[in-house]
Amino acid sequence: VIARLPCPAVSNAVGIGLLGVGTVGSAIAAQLHERAAAIGLRTGVTPRVVAAAVRDVSKPRPTLPSGVRVVDDPMAVVRDRDVRVVVELMGGIEPARSAILSALAAGKPVVTGNKELIAAHGPELFAAADAAGVDLLFEAAVAGGIPIIRPLRESLAGERIEAVMGIVNGTTNFILTKMTEDAADYGTVLAEAQSLGYAEADPTADVGGHDAASKAAILASIAFGVHVPVAEVTREGIESISAQNVADAKRLGFVIKLLAIAERTDERVAVRVHPSMVPITHPLASVRGAFNAVFVEGADVGQLMFYGRGAGGGPTASAVLGDVIDASVNLTKGTHAALGAFAPAALTPLSECSSAFCLAIEVNDRPGVLAAVAKVFGDHGVSIRSMEQEGMADAARIVFVTHRAKEAAVRVCLDDLGRLDAVRSIASVIRVVGVQ
Amino acid sequence: VIARLPCPAVSNAVGIGLLGVGTVGSAIAAQLHERAAAIGLRTGVTPRVVAAAVRDVSKPRPTLPSGVRVVDDPMAVVRDRDVRVVVELMGGIEPARSAILSALAAGKPVVTGNKELIAAHGPELFAAADAAGVDLLFEAAVAGGIPIIRPLRESLAGERIEAVMGIVNGTTNFILTKMTEDAADYGTVLAEAQSLGYAEADPTADVGGHDAASKAAILASIAFGVHVPVAEVTREGIESISAQNVADAKRLGFVIKLLAIAERTDERVAVRVHPSMVPITHPLASVRGAFNAVFVEGADVGQLMFYGRGAGGGPTASAVLGDVIDASVNLTKGTHAALGAFAPAALTPLSECSSAFCLAIEVNDRPGVLAAVAKVFGDHGVSIRSMEQEGMADAARIVFVTHRAKEAAVRVCLDDLGRLDAVRSIASVIRVVGVQ
Numbered sequence: 001v002i003a004r005l006p007c008p009a010v011s012n013a014v015g016i017g018l019l020g021v022g023t024v025g026s027a028i029a030a031q032l033h034e035r036a037a038a039i040g041l042r043t044g045v046t047p048r049v050v051a052a053a054v055r056d057v058s059k060p061r062p063t064l065p066s067g068v069r070v071v072d073d074p075m076a077v078v079r080d081r082d083v084r085v086v087v088e089l090m091g092g093i094e095p096a097r098s099a100i101l102s103a104l105a106a107g108k109p110v111v112t113g114n115k116e117l118i119a120a121h122g123p124e125l126f127a128a129a130d131a132a133g134v135d136l137l138f139e140a141a142v143a144g145g146i147p148i149i150r151p152l153r154e155s156l157a158g159e160r161i162e163a164v165m166g167i168v169n170g171t172t173n174f175i176l177t178k179m180t181e182d183a184a185d186y187g188t189v190l191a192e193a194q195s196l197g198y199a200e201a202d203p204t205a206d207v208g209g210h211d212a213a214s215k216a217a218i219l220a221s222i223a224f225g226v227h228v229p230v231a232e233v234t235r236e237g238i239e240s241i242s243a244q245n246v247a248d249a250k251r252l253g254f255v256i257k258l259l260a261i262a263e264r265t266d267e268r269v270a271v272r273v274h275p276s277m278v279p280i281t282h283p284l285a286s287v288r289g290a291f292n293a294v295f296v297e298g299a300d301v302g303q304l305m306f307y308g309r310g311a312g313g314g315p316t317a318s319a320v321l322g323d324v325i326d327a328s329v330n331l332t333k334g335t336h337a338a339l340g341a342f343a344p345a346a347l348t349p350l351s352e353c354s355s356a357f358c359l360a361i362e363v364n365d366r367p368g369v370l371a372a373v374a375k376v377f378g379d380h381g382v383s384i385r386s387m388e389q390e391g392m393a394d395a396a397r398i399v400f401v402t403h404r405a406k407e408a409a410v411r412v413c414l415d416d417l418g419r420l421d422a423v424r425s426i427a428s429v430i431r432v433v434g435v436q
Numbered sequence: 437v438i439a440r441l442p443c444p445a446v447s448n449a450v451g452i453g454l455l456g457v458g459t460v461g462s463a464i465a466a467q468l469h470e471r472a473a474a475i476g477l478r479t480g481v482t483p484r485v486v487a488a489a490v491r492d493v494s495k496p497r498p499t500l501p502s503g504v505r506v507v508d509d510p511m512a513v514v515r516d517r518d519v520r521v522v523v524e525l526m527g528g529i530e531p532a533r534s535a536i537l538s539a540l541a542a543g544k545p546v547v548t549g550n551k552e553l554i555a556a557h558g559p560e561l562f563a564a565a566d567a568a569g570v571d572l573l574f575e576a577a578v579a580g581g582i583p584i585i586r587p588l589r590e591s592l593a594g595e596r597i598e599a600v601m602g603i604v605n606g607t608t609n610f611i612l613t614k615m616t617e618d619a620a621d622y623g624t625v626l627a628e629a630q631s632l633g634y635a636e637a638d639p640t641a642d643v644g645g646h647d648a649a650s651k652a653a654i655l656a657s658i659a660f661g662v663h664v665p666v667a668e669v670t671r672e673g674i675e676s677i678s679a680q681n682v683a684d685a686k687r688l689g690f691v692i693k694l695l696a697i698a699e700r701t702d703e704r705v706a707v708r709v710h711p712s713m714v715p716i717t718h719p720l721a722s723v724r725g726a727f728n729a730v731f732v733e734g735a736d737v738g739q740l741m742f743y744g745r746g747a748g749g750g751p752t753a754s755a756v757l758g759d760v761i762d763a764s765v766n767l768t769k770g771t772h773a774a775l776g777a778f779a780p781a782a783l784t785p786l787s788e789c790s791s792a793f794c795l796a797i798e799v800n801d802r803p804g805v806l807a808a809v810a811k812v813f814g815d816h817g818v819s820i821r822s823m824e825q826e827g828m829a830d831a832a833r834i835v836f837v838t839h840r841a842k843e844a845a846v847r848v849c850l851d852d853l854g855r856l857d858a859v860r861s862i863a864s865v866i867r868v869v870g871v872q
Contacts, residue, residue, distance in 0.1 A: 027736065031594060041779075042661050043593050139591065145737035147583075147591035155575065155583035157479050158467060158757035225478050283743055286722045291739075300463065301581035301744060301754035303727075307719055308740035318737035321594035333771045338479050 014328040015050040017083030019074045019099055020090040023313035024113070024140075025052065026063035028087065028320055033065045039325060047085065047328040053077045074099045078106065085327045087320060088112040097121055104128040104136065109327040109336065113140025113320055119214035119230040122221060126342060135336040137323035142215045143168050143292040145315025146308040147322070152222045152296070153337070160299035163263035164223045165433065168215040170290035170310045171199045171206035172238050172258040176246075176275075177288045180255055185243040198290065208237035209273040212260045219294070220262035220271045226345035228262075234272035234350045241275050245428050248360060248399050249277050252386070255285045259433060270348035276433040277358050284434070351408040356385065356432035358401050359410075361417060362424040365396040369422040373398065376416045380409045395424060401432060450764040451486040453519030455510045455535055456526040459749035460549070460576075461488065462499035464523065464756055469501045475761060483521065483764040489513045510535045514542065521763045523756060524548040533557055540564040540572065545763040545772065549576025549756055555650035555666040558657060562778060571772040573759035578651045579604050579728040581751025582744040583758070588658045588732070589773070596735035599699035600659045601869065604651040606726035606746045607635045607642035608674050608694040612682075612711075613724045616691055621679040634726065644673035645709040648696045655730070656698035656707045662781035664698075670708035670786045677711050681864050684796060684835050685713050688822070691721045695869060706784035712869040713794050720870070787844040792821065792868035794837050795846075797853060798860040801832040805858040809834065812852045816845045831860060837868060 016032065018025045029049040032039070040046040052064060053074040061070060071077060078086055078099055086103040088110060090096045096117050100110050105128065112118070118125065118141050129136035139149045143166065152164075167173050171193060178189040190207070193199035205211050213233040220228045238258050249256050254277040262271045278285045283305045287293040292310025297303055309315040330336050363369045370389065377384055383403040390397045402410070410429075417423050452468065454461045465485040468475070476482040488500060489510040497506060507513060514522055514535055522539040524546060526532045532553050536546050541564065548554070554561065554577050565572035575585045579602065588597075603609050607629060614625040626643070629635035641647050649669040656664045674694050685692050690713040698707045714721045719741045723729040728746025733739055745751040766772050799805045806825065813820055819839040826833045838846070846865075853859050 031736065035594060035596065038596075038661075039594055145734075146740060147587040150591050151583040151587055154762055155586050155758040156754070157761045158471060158475055159754050160471065160474075225474075281724075283722065286719065288717075298581075298754060300467065300750040300757075302748075302751055304582060304742075304744035306740075306742055309738045312738075314736040315738055318592070318595050318734060321736070322591040325593045326590055330771075335766075335769045335771045338765060343477075 012045045012332045014045050014047045014331060015082040015084050016047050016324060017077040017080055017086050018049055018052040019077060019086065019088045019096070021052045021054050021061060021064065022089065024317045024320060025087070025089045027313055027317035028324065029064050029068065031317065031321055032324070043325055043329050045325065045328040045332050047324050050082045051077045051080045075102060078103045078108070084108060084331060085324060086110045087324060088114060089320070091116070093117055093120060100125060101128050104132045104134060107132055107134055109135035109137070109331055111137045111320055111323040111327055113138060113316055115141035115214045115218060119217045122218070123227050123342065133336060135327045135330055137327055137337065139323050140316050140319035142218050143294055143306070144308070144310040144312065145318045146292060146294065146306050146310065147319070148294045148306050149222055151306065156296070156298060156301070159301055161223045161264070161296060162299060163261065163297040164219050164294060165284065166215065166219060166260045166294040167257055167284060167287050167292050168260045168294065168310060169206055169212045169258060170292060171203065172212070173287065173292070174198045174290045175207070176238060176241070176256055176258065179241070179243065179246045180250065183243060183247065186239070186241055207239055209235045209258060212258060212273040216260035216262060216271050216273050219260060220269055220345070221342060223262055223296070224264065224269045224345070225342055226269055227342050228269070228271050228345050228347065232271070232347055234274070236274040238275050240428070242428070245430060248358065252358070252401060253280055254278060254432065255280055256430065257284060257287070259284070261433070265348045265353065268346040268348040270353045272350065272353065274431055276431050278434050282434040351411070352406060354404050354406045356402050356404050356435050357410050358399065358430045358432050359414070360397060360399045360427040362427055363396050363398060364422045364424065365391060365394060366422065369396070370398070372420055372422060373417060376413055376420070377402070380413045380416070381405070382409050382413050397427065404436070448481045448768045450481050450483045450767060451518040451520050452483050452760060453513040453516055453522050454485055454488040455513055455522065455524045455532070457488045457490050457497060457500065458525065460753045460756060461523070461525045463749055463753035464760065465500050465504065467753065467757055468760070479761055479765050481761065481764040481768050483760050486518045487513045487516045511538060514539045514544070520544060520767060521760060522546045523760060524550060525756070527552070529553055529556065536561060537564055540568045540570060543568055543570055545571035545573070545767055547573045547756055547759040547763055549574065549752055551577035551650045551654060555653045558654070559663050559778065569772060571763045571766055573763055573773065575759050576752045576755035578654050579730055579742070580744070580746040580748065581754045582728060582730065582742050582746065583755070584730045584742050585658055587742065592732070592734060592737070595737055597659045597700070597732060598735060599697065599733045600655050600730060601720065602651065602655060602696045602730040603693055603720060603723050603728055604696045604730065604746060605642055605648045605694060606728060607639065608648070609723065609728070610634045610726050611643070612674060612677070612692055612694065615677070615679065615682045616686065619679060619683065622675070622677055643675055645671045645694060648694060648709040652696035652698055652707050652709050655696060656705055656781070657778060659698055659732070660700065660705045660781070661778055662705055663778050664705070664707050664781050664783065668707070668783055670710070672710040674711050676864070678864070681796070681866060684794065688794070688837060689716055690714060690868065691716055692866065693720060693723070695720070697869070701784045701789065704782040704784040706789045708786065708789065710867055712867050714870050718870040787847070788842060790840050790842045792838050792840050792871050793846050794835065794866045794868050795850070796833060796835045796863040798863055799832050799834060800858045800860065801827060801830060802858065805832070806834070808856055808858060809853060812849055812856070813838070816849045816852070817841070818845050818849050833863065840872070
């Protein structure tokens with residue numbers, strides 16, 4: 001195959017082994033085949049797929065170039081002498097973890113897009129890659145096709161990063177965008193997303209923020225050089241976001257987005273996922289539908305945003321392909337990318353995080369209520385930025401936006417508000433992000 | 437200095453030489469000093485400034501860490517034995533070019549943000565770096581602090597890039613944003629930009645698109661692996677954009693942006709800079725004021741956008757710092773980034789480029805004019821997407837938006853329109869980008 005193409009003399013063929021041949025694996029194999037000449041010219045290496053592990057070897061694989069050895073045992077691919085770089089596309093924890101550890105132990109660089117595995121077993125895998133002196137690359141694990149891991153790790157290696165905020169889950173962004181643009185309620189839009197295939201039958205991993213929490217842990221670890229166990233990521237999903245919340249936000253000049261946030265607070269790191277009101281003028285506000293974006297704030301560079309498709313075969317294949325080429329180039333040169341030393345994270349507990357808040361409460365509409373409510377905020381040092389009151393039959397709905405305040409102080413306010421006779425209920429509490 | 441910091445054992449000190457110590461040079465020196473421990477922990481190297489060339493050695497340099505040798509001869513810094521990486525921040529062609537060539541010839545990697553030099557002498561400099569087997573990095577040359585060169589070169593090394601479109605000049609974006617948001621005319625806003633320091637007293641390099649053309653040439657060369665002489669970049673500035681054009685665009689659902697565009701047309705590359713109408717829903721439309729953004733369209737990855745500050749000391753220093761660390765890491769490992777082989781570009785002449793167009797013409801308001809005008813478009817196969825007619829005294833103004841058409845066909849239409857008795861003038865011709 002390669003002999004027919006006008007390859008430059010410098011081009012080194014590098015055998016690639018695929019663990020898993022779905023949409024992404026097929027795309028990788030096809031692209032390495034079709035673009036061999038261009039890639040060789042540009043990078044000096046010509047990676048090509050030589051072996052692949054699949055679940056069912058009897059199934060025809062018309063998308064794989066001829067000559068690829070197809071087996072059913074991932075370990076056979078890892079052990080294959082012609083395989084010099086292993087690409088893990090099986091997903092899940094096992095056997096992916098064991099296969100990756102074996103590859104690394106054998107001195108073979110690994111490329112994976114397995115966010116669940118990286119979030120859960122990052123420290124073990126990074127240590128194995130470091131010990132073996134080979135690459136472990138995972139650009140596809142966060143925000144699909146958007147180059148974000150490499151820019152954070154390399155371009156911003158000298159930057160003091162203050163915060164990373166990402167729209168990293170396309171399903172929830174699709175739902176929130178639809179709720180905003182069609183003034184529709186959560187249940188209706190979720191059902192539509194499910195019928196369109198944008199949401200799973202059991203949507204918990206997406207709408208509950210679990211997927212975003214894995215990505216938040218990975219982003220935090222890369223941006224701040226710390227290990228963040230995914231179980232320690234504060235997590236709140238979008239299930240309780242109502243059409244009323246979306247309308248309130250819109251009226252006040254905000255949109256609601258599910259954000260994965262990792263930020264420096266003094267010398268600790270706060271990592272959380274929650275629905276957030278973002279000013280409509282903020283770059284993240286215009287990220288619509290299934291698109292993803294990662295917003296980075298650095299001491300010197302100021303605001304950066306990386307935008308693109310967070311899921312799908314093409315974008316994921318693009319990210320994996322970039323890593324495959326990088327790993328192949330490094331292998332040929334006898335080098336590897338520095339993962340950096342990861343310190344155990346000193347994580348900021350949620351109670352010590354601060355942000356602005358949008359609070360909606362329902363009260364009995366009688367004189368003096370507002371004063372009583374305002375006094376509670378004042379007593380706990382939570383300063384009010386704006387307030388709107390709306391009558392409803394014999395009751396009223398008050399929507400407050402606070403200035404930046406500690407979570408703990410706001411929680412105490414809410415407890416005290418709940419104890420006021422005039423307060424019927426705390427209708428909603430949504431954090432406001434991207435304001436001073 | 438380093439001894440006082442808790443540096444890990446793996447950290448390798450790398451001596452850096454600065455050519456030029458302005459805002460950026462001072463920031464680099466300070467950041468490498470202050471963040472030595474963090475950078476060492478993260479990357480395994482500790483670059484630190486050991487020598488600097490300045491114009492006036494008698495001037496005190498309180499921003500430079502103590503121990504930095506300050507001289508007035510750039511070549512003395514290049515030759516300094518302790519200098520292992522050279523950072524060129526002088527700007528202009530000479531003596532920057534000679535100093536860089538000397539450094540490369542001596543096997544010293546070079547970092548520069550000099551877009552003028554890279555655009556004018558890229559092939560010579562790339563060849564010198566390649567021959568010496570060392571890095572020549574220039575992230576700061578395009579879009580300031582936004583990581584774009586490294587993502588294009590590495591993350592997207594396997595992607596088939598179809599187009600790169602950038603808002604890469606902050607001055608013109610500031611002016612066009614103000615014209616849009618304040619409905620102000622070009623002259624007024626230019627004067628304001630000049631008084632605020634956003635535009636030079638002689639604004640030609642910015643408003644005439646010269647600066648953007650240099651960046652377009654660099655982006656094209658990285659995205660498509662071709663040499664693009666800056667003189668061959670089609671260039672049109674924003675000087676003739678009127679408040680009327682901005683108002684027309686707004687009414688039709690567009691904003692006007694000065695775009696640097698490099699796109700694949702068959703197997704050639706078209707590189708141009710011109711004012712462009714962009715749909716308000718396009719990610720580039722929300723890039724306001726002095727911000728920059730580079731939009732990339734790839735065959736697999738789809739749409740990507742990289743957004744951030746394109747100028748200023750902090751963002752530029754951030755980009756240079758990332759390159760300094762990368763060059764230091766590579767040097768320590770005895771490797772360097774592949775620049776790729778650059779083929780001479782087969783550039784698409786403007787006449788063969790295609791886009792949609794927004795044309796405004798002034799006609800005598802009498803029966804049959806519209807039919808005559810429409811016939812001209814039809815005769816040359818240019819299809820009309822929308823048309824608006826507005827009366828003015830005894831004349832009318834017609835604003836057409838065409839479907840995608842070849843430049844040559846539109847030029848012939850305009851010639852023929854000019855020959856119609858009823859047509860008083862072609863008031864404006866603006867390309868429309870980001871539509872099908």
